[in-house]
Amino acid sequence: MNRDQVYNFAPGPSTMPESALKTAAAEMLNFRGSGMSVMEISHRSALFQEVFDSACEKLRKLMNVPDTHEILLLQGGATTQFAAIPMNLLEGGTADYAVTGNFSNKAAEEAAKYGTVHIAATTKPTGHDRIPTQAELDLSPDAKYFYYCANNTIYGTEWQYVPETGSTLVCDMSSDILSREVDVSKFGLIYAGAQKNMAPAGLTVVIVDKRLAGRELPITPKILSYKTMIETGSMLNTPPCWCIYMLDLTLDWVIKEGGVKAMDERKRERAGMLYDFLDNSKVLHPHALPGSRSYMNVTFRTDSPELDAAFVKGAAERGLLNLKGHKIAGGMRASVYNAMPVEGAKALVEYMKEFEVRNA
Amino acid sequence: MNRDQVYNFAPGPSTMPESALKTAAAEMLNFRGSGMSVMEISHRSALFQEVFDSACEKLRKLMNVPDTHEILLLQGGATTQFAAIPMNLLEGGTADYAVTGNFSNKAAEEAAKYGTVHIAATTKPTGHDRIPTQAELDLSPDAKYFYYCANNTIYGTEWQYVPETGSTLVCDMSSDILSREVDVSKFGLIYAGAQKNMAPAGLTVVIVDKRLAGRELPITPKILSYKTMIETGSMLNTPPCWCIYMLDLTLDWVIKEGGVKAMDERKRERAGMLYDFLDNSKVLHPHALPGSRSYMNVTFRTDSPELDAAFVKGAAERGLLNLKGHKIAGGMRASVYNAMPVEGAKALVEYMKEFEVRNA
Numbered sequence: 001m002n003r004d005q006v007y008n009f010a011p012g013p014s015t016m017p018e019s020a021l022k023t024a025a026a027e028m029l030n031f032r033g034s035g036m037s038v039m040e041i042s043h044r045s046a047l048f049q050e051v052f053d054s055a056c057e058k059l060r061k062l063m064n065v066p067d068t069h070e071i072l073l074l075q076g077g078a079t080t081q082f083a084a085i086p087m088n089l090l091e092g093g094t095a096d097y098a099v100t101g102n103f104s105n106k107a108a109e110e111a112a113k114y115g116t117v118h119i120a121a122t123t124k125p126t127g128h129d130r131i132p133t134q135a136e137l138d139l140s141p142d143a144k145y146f147y148y149c150a151n152n153t154i155y156g157t158e159w160q161y162v163p164e165t166g167s168t169l170v171c172d173m174s175s176d177i178l179s180r181e182v183d184v185s186k187f188g189l190i191y192a193g194a195q196k197n198m199a200p201a202g203l204t205v206v207i208v209d210k211r212l213a214g215r216e217l218p219i220t221p222k223i224l225s226y227k228t229m230i231e232t233g234s235m236l237n238t239p240p241c242w243c244i245y246m247l248d249l250t251l252d253w254v255i256k257e258g259g260v261k262a263m264d265e266r267k268r269e270r271a272g273m274l275y276d277f278l279d280n281s282k283v284l285h286p287h288a289l290p291g292s293r294s295y296m297n298v299t300f301r302t303d304s305p306e307l308d309a310a311f312v313k314g315a316a317e318r319g320l321l322n323l324k325g326h327k328i329a330g331g332m333r334a335s336v337y338n339a340m341p342v343e344g345a346k347a348l349v350e351y352m353k354e355f356e357v358r359n360a
Numbered sequence: 361m362n363r364d365q366v367y368n369f370a371p372g373p374s375t376m377p378e379s380a381l382k383t384a385a386a387e388m389l390n391f392r393g394s395g396m397s398v399m400e401i402s403h404r405s406a407l408f409q410e411v412f413d414s415a416c417e418k419l420r421k422l423m424n425v426p427d428t429h430e431i432l433l434l435q436g437g438a439t440t441q442f443a444a445i446p447m448n449l450l451e452g453g454t455a456d457y458a459v460t461g462n463f464s465n466k467a468a469e470e471a472a473k474y475g476t477v478h479i480a481a482t483t484k485p486t487g488h489d490r491i492p493t494q495a496e497l498d499l500s501p502d503a504k505y506f507y508y509c510a511n512n513t514i515y516g517t518e519w520q521y522v523p524e525t526g527s528t529l530v531c532d533m534s535s536d537i538l539s540r541e542v543d544v545s546k547f548g549l550i551y552a553g554a555q556k557n558m559a560p561a562g563l564t565v566v567i568v569d570k571r572l573a574g575r576e577l578p579i580t581p582k583i584l585s586y587k588t589m590i591e592t593g594s595m596l597n598t599p600p601c602w603c604i605y606m607l608d609l610t611l612d613w614v615i616k617e618g619g620v621k622a623m624d625e626r627k628r629e630r631a632g633m634l635y636d637f638l639d640n641s642k643v644l645h646p647h648a649l650p651g652s653r654s655y656m657n658v659t660f661r662t663d664s665p666e667l668d669a670a671f672v673k674g675a676a677e678r679g680l681l682n683l684k685g686h687k688i689a690g691g692m693r694a695s696v697y698n699a700m701p702v703e704g705a706k707a708l709v710e711y712m713k714e715f716e717v718r719n720a
């Protein structure tokens with residue numbers, strides 16, 4: 001298929017801005033007149049440091065990151081942060097975890113290796129179809145931090161409020177970073193795997209309050225120490241240079257399109273038309289409850305696995321790709337991150353309408 | 361500068377095969393007719409699994425990796441392995457470390473967090489200008505493993521023999537993997553950061569004897585467990601897909617050029633002409649002693665830092681780039697990895713000759 005015949009609803013790695021891809025292709029053999037690819041230059045060269053600083057500055061401006069917080073560009077993905085966070089911040093004490101899906105559950109399991117994990121809330125009994133309310137949060141009096149995952153890709157739920165917990169807030173924003181305005185000063189630590197809204201897989205952005213650095217357990221690998229990474233400007237070792245370059249190009253696109261505010265408006269338009277259809281459909285049923293719904297991952301299903309499969313197959317034939325739900329949730333999932341054009345959501349609604357008529 | 365005016369002697373990230381870069385540029389917006397970039401497709405898709413399997417199979421064939429050993433494609437760089445190795449293999453016991461440069465020293469320091477490190481040899485007293493002999497190795501009777509770094513990029517030395525130690529051999533081959541034939545069956549674990557001979561920064565290849573898996577300390581982060589990564593096919597989480605794709609393209613080039621044997625011949629030709637010149641020069645002096653010299657990083661210096669700087673500057677004006685030595689070693693370093701054409705080494709010798717005449 002040609003690129004213009006396709007809308008890619010993959011949950012991550014996922015659609016990237018075409019302008020970023022085009023620039024990357026054009027500069028592949030000769031980056032900014034160096035005669036070398038950006039992949040061939042030293043991470044300690046002035047030329048690469050420019051790329052690194054540019055990406056950090058754009059991110060700082062787009063997200064209004066205060067000077068109290070450092071932006072780290074790391075390797076290892078969210079799964080690495082599942083361990084790094086308790087190793088750095090737990091000090092062998094107690095942390096509160098809200099379990100609203102697969103990844104917050106994994107994070108809680110990993111943290112239990114390094115201290116006491118208190119489950120402050122879980123939505124498992126109802127299949128993770130909602131986000132707990134503030135009143136439901138069972139907070140520990142002595143928690144070192146409160147951990148939650150802002151958007152649950154598998155179940156299609158998203159926190160629509162920032163919890164008040166009295167302890168340090170730690171948030172996994174892997175799948176909704178840059179899609180909404182966030183008051184970073186409220187958080188001790190925000191992190192995000194890049195492969196949904198920022199860059200290719202292989203980069204993790206960590207935004208950490210510098211005042212939290214230096215508390216790591218003695219058994220913490222040096223590569224996982226926030227203190228060390230702050231001191232070395234994310235370059236204790238060679239960073240994932242290509243991903244950082246692609247982050248810089250993607251942020252150029254976000255800025256050109258109008259910044260986080262524009263991303264926020266566009267996500268409402270995309271997800272809004274999908275939920276509108278689902279709420280009125282007799283064939284396709286939304287999974288997440290109103291008030292808890294994700295703007296990034298819209299989950300739904302028919303009444304049978306066979307019909308689900310038919311939906312996914314028919315969609316793919318029209319170039320609407322990767323709509324199959326995660327294996328642990330089943331059904332369908334339309335991931336509509338920042339780089340998904342509004343036209344992609346429109347095309348999906350058109351197909352849903354046809355599917356409804358055929359299967360009513 | 362144009363690409364054809366430049367030879368890039370950077371120590372890593374470093375020169376990549378031009379054919380790999382050209383293919384990557386051509387496929388950037390539409391990978392194998394999918395209508396998507398390889399960066400936009402799921403790591404769990406059949407299309408990406410093909411890339412992953414292809415890279416692993418090529419590596420297995422090129423390096424003759426036996427079935428007893430698993431090939432893992434991970435994130436985190438060598439610095440992550442500095443911790444992962446003792447966490448997985450040390451069991452709180454003793455390990456022997458040969459310290460022949462900066463990175464083996466860092467590895468030994470990190471391992472000491474998780475057990476007892478015995479320095480089996482160190483070449484620090486003579487500025488790491490050589491590799492210890494077999495007879496010099498002071499081995500512990502109960503060592504869980506013997507650790508060494510095959511090629512020392514900063515000092516330009518390289519092990520020209522595989523030590524006999526009686527314990528599990530663990531080797532950092534970051535900077536000479538695929539440049540020489542290796543009997544993998546002799547090793548418990550081989551690893552290499554990709555950014556010298558294989559792929560862009562952000563990928564670490566680990567080749568581990570599966571019989572060593574499952575011994576990790578309870579405080580090992582799941583992401584660092586070899587057992588977990590073997591069980592999940594390197595996909596506990598999203599792998600660095602782009603780097604794996606570039607690895608596959610680079611391995612295509614290695615195969616086309618004649619495999620590891622051809623790489624070995626070519627490295628001798630490149631490094632040989634540089635050492636030949638240096639051994640006869642009155643102005644430029646080689647750092648490493650004969651018998652311990654690296655085929656990948658040729659280190660040398662003049663009699664003064666000022667003249668060193670003049671050498672580097674004059675080279676850059678001729679398109680011979682990134683010849684400045686590492687800050688902790690000073691002098692110059694010509695990194696001539698697999699993808700450096702023999703013509704690059706010739707051009708450098710030509711410049712050396714001119715420099716010698718002007719400064720005799």
